[in-house]
Amino acid sequence: MKEKIKLFFRKLRKNIIEYIATNRLFLTFVIISMLGLMLVRNFTIGNMWSFEAFISDLALVVIIGSLGYLVKPKNQYRYFLIILIIFTLMEVINSVYYTFYTSFASFGELGTAGQTETVMSSVFERIKLTDLIYILFPFVFYFIHKKLLRTAYYNFMSVVEKGKKMFMVTLLVGCLFLAYTFVTATGTDYSRLAKQWNRVYVVERFGLVLYQVNDLIQTLTPKFSSLFGYDEAAQSFIEYFTNDDTYLYDGENKYTGILEGYNVVFVHMEGMQTYLMDLVFNGVEATPNLNRLAEEGMFFSNFYPQVSIGTSSDTEFTLTTSLMPAASGAVFTSYYDREYITIPKLLKEKGYYTFSMHGNYASMWNRATVHPLLGYDDMYFEESYTYNEDAEDPNNLEYINLGISDKKFFEQVVPIMEQIEAEHTNYMGTVITLSNHSPFKFLDKYGEYDMSTTYEECDEVTGVCTEVTTNYLYGTDAGNYIMSSHYADAALGEFFEYINQSDAFENTVFVLYGDHDAKLSRNALNYLYNYDYRTGELKSEDDPTYIPYDEYDHELNKNTPLIIWTKNSELRSKLHGEVDYVMGMYDVMPTIGNMLGIENEFAMGHDIFNIKDDNYVVFPNGNFLTNLIYYNNSESQYKVIREGAELTTDYITNLVEKTDKILEVSNSIIVHDLIKNEGDTVREIKESGE
DSSP: OHHHHHHHHHHHHHHHHHHHHHOHHHHHHHHHHHHHHHHHHHHTTSOTTOHHHHHHHHHHHHHHHHGGGGSOHHHHHHHHHHHHHHHHHHHHHHHHHHHHHSSOOOHHHHTTGGGOGGGHHHHHHTOOHHHHGGGHHHHHHHHHHHHHHHTTHHHHHHHHOOHHHHHHHHHHHHHHHHHHHHHSOOHHHHHHHHHOOOHHHHHHHHHHHHHHHHHHHHHHGGGGTTTSSHHHHHHHHHHHHTOGGGGTTOSOOTTTTTTTTOEEEEEEETTOOGGGGGOEETTEESSHHHHHHHHHSEEETTEEOOOOTTHHHHHHHHHHHOOOOOSSSOHHHHSTTSOOOOHHHHHHTTTOEEEEEESSOTTGGGHHHHHHHHTOSEEEOGGGOOOOTTOOOTTSOSEETTEEOHHHHHHHHHHHHHHHHHHOSSEEEEEEOOTTOSOOOOTTTSOOOOOOEEEEEEOTTTOOEEEEEEOTTTTSHHHHHHHHHHHHHHHHHHHHHHHHHSSOOTTEEEEEEEOSOOOOOHHHHHHHHHEETTTTEEOOTTSTTOOOOOHHHHHHTTOOOEEEEOSOHHHHTTSOEEEOSOEEGGGHHHHHHHHHTOOOTTOSSOOHHHHGGGOOEEOTTSOEEOSSEEEETTTTEEEEOSTTOOOOHHHHHHHHHHHHHHHHHHHHHHHHTHHHHHHHHHHHHHHHTO
């Protein structure tokens, strides 16, 4: 018996050695590929050893590698090298993308690259050495190939290798690994893979290669939307908008029609977050002008953007249409040619002149094409303004970051708006700021803002105390962002000073909103909240001054200001005070629309003054927020944000179902152009009372 066991292991050892000796190139390809994929997970989500992701990546690497056996041994190197270069590009792009967006790249972005040329510097600014380490792998493979050439490996393999047999065996092994991946996946895993809303979860569960393959399928899906899934999507759309529950919170309230006949200007504040309004350094507020406008107007303090890969363009789309961003790609570049009900279009029907203003190029995010389709009559973009890129006056810089400085921009915007008011009875416009865009590194252009902290340091022996001043935030991600925002706030203050001094705008309401968060990491903001300048380290959780800041706190901290302001004193008395209901970007159109006397019958959001505390904010990754909880879709967990709240299982289950339905219906509207194709069907059913 012992001899048989020994014989078995001798044969096994011999077979393993023989396999390694005759498959050195293939094994090298697999090892190098897997190392790169594991390092991506390590440097992004910090989960290098995820077993599920490892098996999934290994399965696809083996399956793709198996095709190399169909090539003659002397040409296999070229095949494997091409695949490794593709993997390297995928790894570098995803590593850099994750640094910037805390997510993974999509093929949908390839279509938007031409629209984002002016923000690429933001991405390159954050590239780290670890983002480029993957470039070494094809060179390592090349040197191993050269060594194999010197050993006559390829000549030997040309004689002994049975290509088709090795292909079939290797393919089978890869398929078995892949089968394990899908057999062990849960229904929730399949749902998240199909919807692709939470890319981090998909990569962590299914690996980077399967994520990228799935993303390619998702990206190509819109191209065939007229052929696949239309009937089901149309039926779901019709059922949703003919269901009485959809309109449960519709109706009039005390603000109905309050803005009819008034002009409205939306001020799109780049990267401005609400927590800035609470920051004070040396007696000076970080955003004194924003704080003043909030006190004078109506301030929505729990307002959240709902952006995906389209960032600022997603905000523009969601605000004007009350639809969610697309599940894959950006609406402004992939789905702009659909029919949408928008604020500019509805106001044009009431005789309004509509316009948009921005200091960047009209090509950015395809706005030159999209804005007219959204209903804007005219666009005042980069070519409409004059500025000197080389102006050196530190108090009046004309160029910051991506283009014209906000101060120079607002200085020229006001005369244009005055001319618009002189020529039109009513108008609606969107003014998009620019300077507070990442990267927040232009410290010499933001002006002075003292963020230093002074404290007493006492000698334990002598007892003598001295004052010590530290500016620990200066040069950090959080500090640079605060400096940039302080400048943007100062420019905003000058803009509204122009408005107050002007003889115009007495009949105009301004709606200010932050478009999205600044994309700072949790660690960067933890440095703001919990850095101990006395020790030079982060405080421990045992420190009585430690401020808890977990992943849920970080998500909750992504809210941005929403303010309705007017210099009309009579109207200001009616639109005043803080509104603390939880509110999303998709609620802006129904809320402001009710005030303006317009209605979007296919809105996904609600008038906040009707739904009030029953509101819930859905995010593109499947997370949602209510006045009671923040729910994390990828972990199926939540954090209670109202002390003493009593929750039932039905409460969570119901909101998860509603979230899925909103994302499904909204995306179907976009992909299948359902407002155009099925809108009349919904109207007929509602009119007939069926």
